[in-house]
Amino acid sequence: MSIGAQAVARCQAWRHPPFSDAPDGLSRRYLTPAHRAAITEMTGWMEAAGMAVRLDAAGTLIGRYEGTGSKTLLIGSHIDTVGDAGAYDGTLGVMLGLGCVEALAAKGRRLPFAIEILAFGDEEGSRFHSSMLGSRALAGTLASVPEIFDAAGVSLAEAMRGFGLDPTQLPLAARARDDVLLFLEPHIEQGPVLEAENLAVGIVTGIAAQTRLKVGLQGMANHAGTTPMHLRRDALAAAAEAMLALEEIALEAGIVGTVGAIEAFPGVSNVVPGRVSFSVDLRAPTEAVRDAGGEQFGKVLQEICGRRGIVAEVQTVQSLDACYCDAAAQKLLAQAVATCGVAPFYLPSGAGHDAMSVAALCPVAMLFIRCLKGISHNPAEHVEVQDVETAAQVMLAFFELLAGQ
Numbered sequence: 001m002s003i004g005a006q007a008v009a010r011c012q013a014w015r016h017p018p019f020s021d022a023p024d025g026l027s028r029r030y031l032t033p034a035h036r037a038a039i040t041e042m043t044g045w046m047e048a049a050g051m052a053v054r055l056d057a058a059g060t061l062i063g064r065y066e067g068t069g070s071k072t073l074l075i076g077s078h079i080d081t082v083g084d085a086g087a088y089d090g091t092l093g094v095m096l097g098l099g100c101v102e103a104l105a106a107k108g109r110r111l112p113f114a115i116e117i118l119a120f121g122d123e124e125g126s127r128f129h130s131s132m133l134g135s136r137a138l139a140g141t142l143a144s145v146p147e148i149f150d151a152a153g154v155s156l157a158e159a160m161r162g163f164g165l166d167p168t169q170l171p172l173a174a175r176a177r178d179d180v181l182l183f184l185e186p187h188i189e190q191g192p193v194l195e196a197e198n199l200a201v202g203i204v205t206g207i208a209a210q211t212r213l214k215v216g217l218q219g220m221a222n223h224a225g226t227t228p229m230h231l232r233r234d235a236l237a238a239a240a241e242a243m244l245a246l247e248e249i250a251l252e253a254g255i256v257g258t259v260g261a262i263e264a265f266p267g268v269s270n271v272v273p274g275r276v277s278f279s280v281d282l283r284a285p286t287e288a289v290r291d292a293g294g295e296q297f298g299k300v301l302q303e304i305c306g307r308r309g310i311v312a313e314v315q316t317v318q319s320l321d322a323c324y325c326d327a328a329a330q331k332l333l334a335q336a337v338a339t340c341g342v343a344p345f346y347l348p349s350g351a352g353h354d355a356m357s358v359a360a361l362c363p364v365a366m367l368f369i370r371c372l373k374g375i376s377h378n379p380a381e382h383v384e385v386q387d388v389e390t391a392a393q394v395m396l397a398f399f400e401l402l403a404g405q
């Protein structure tokens with residue numbers, strides 16, 4: 001079986017119990033029996049490929065394939081999922097790394113650097129609403145266990161203890177950086193760009209800078225029957241105009257802007273809405289472009305509200321800087337892609353990934369794999385075996401190029 005076919009088959013097998021906590025539909029959350037089952041099976045595969053295997057203090061499974069030199073190439077992604085997930089988000093990257101090491105081991109090929117395959121237990125934050133715990137612990141940016149609870153009221157520390165992990169040991173998960181060459185994360189694109197370009201794989205330039213805003217609009221609630229249109233201060237109509245303006249700003253700037261949540265008060269059919277709050281999610285390749293988009297939206301919002309007698313308040317809920325993939329590694333990946341007969345194509349990632357957290361530790365690189373219609377976080381997530389095989393061949397070529405340096 002090819003590396004690609006094997007990786008796809010393994011992801012598919014992990015869609016069901018015991019690798020899913022749900023009887024129907026894939027759900028593999030952090031520190032659950034399904035997570036344990038995945039770790040156990042992965043450990044067996046890693047050991048069979050001659051890797052030394054350990055579980056770090058954050059529950060990240062690490063398999064090490066020794067090289068002839070002292071440096072280490074890290075490869076990995078996450079094996080946790082959202083609820084009713086697809087088979088490939090995260091998991092495929094780990095299976096690809098494993099498959100490449102198996103191919104090296106089968107040939108007895110040792111590279112001038114060691115390879116460590118990392119299977120992070122938490123990226124999605126689907127159990128504790130705090131994402132990337134595994135990669136943050138590895139990067140040394142998560143000093144202690146946060147006091148957070150799952151839906152059943154179990155604390156993260158309790159869940160860790162129940163899994164055989166010692167929460168006080170979390171700082172020990174921080175990876176020493178002196179011997180690390182690079183972190184490579186293969187991942188499905190989760191977007192439709194590669195499909196539109198008719199390409200199996202793409203080289204990621206970086207992960208988008210993101211801002212989340214909370215917008216509050218205060219108008220005047222009033223009787224829907226007796227208040228004439230020109231005397232209204234309708235907060236929801238103002239929000240609607242602002243949303244369309246955001247769409248236009250994003251289209252013009254070539255960025256993405258989304259209003260995903262909105263609440264209107266009092267929220268009944270016969271009252272002019274007096275108060276509205278809505279979310280704004282803005283993402284762009286760089287902080288400067290994102291901030292320019294945010295400023296423009298702020299100005300337009302004030303203009304709309306001024307005209308409509310509405311008071312607007314904008315609050316920044318979260319602001320994440322862009323993460324840039326290593327330029328030299330991008331070039332090397334492009335060479336590897338070209339040797340596999342694919343035109344090198346660069347694209348930014350709109351979604352957050354473990355690589356973002358690992359960037360605090362070492363240079364990072366990402367290889368995207370085309371997925372059907374860009375569908376993700378959905379059981380309909382689909383990849384073609386041929387594309388996954390291309391990704392595997394790109395990775396093997398990348399190792400050799402790296403070895404030649």
Ligand SMILES: [Zn+2]
Pocket residue numbers: 078089090123187353
């Ligand atoms: Zn993912």
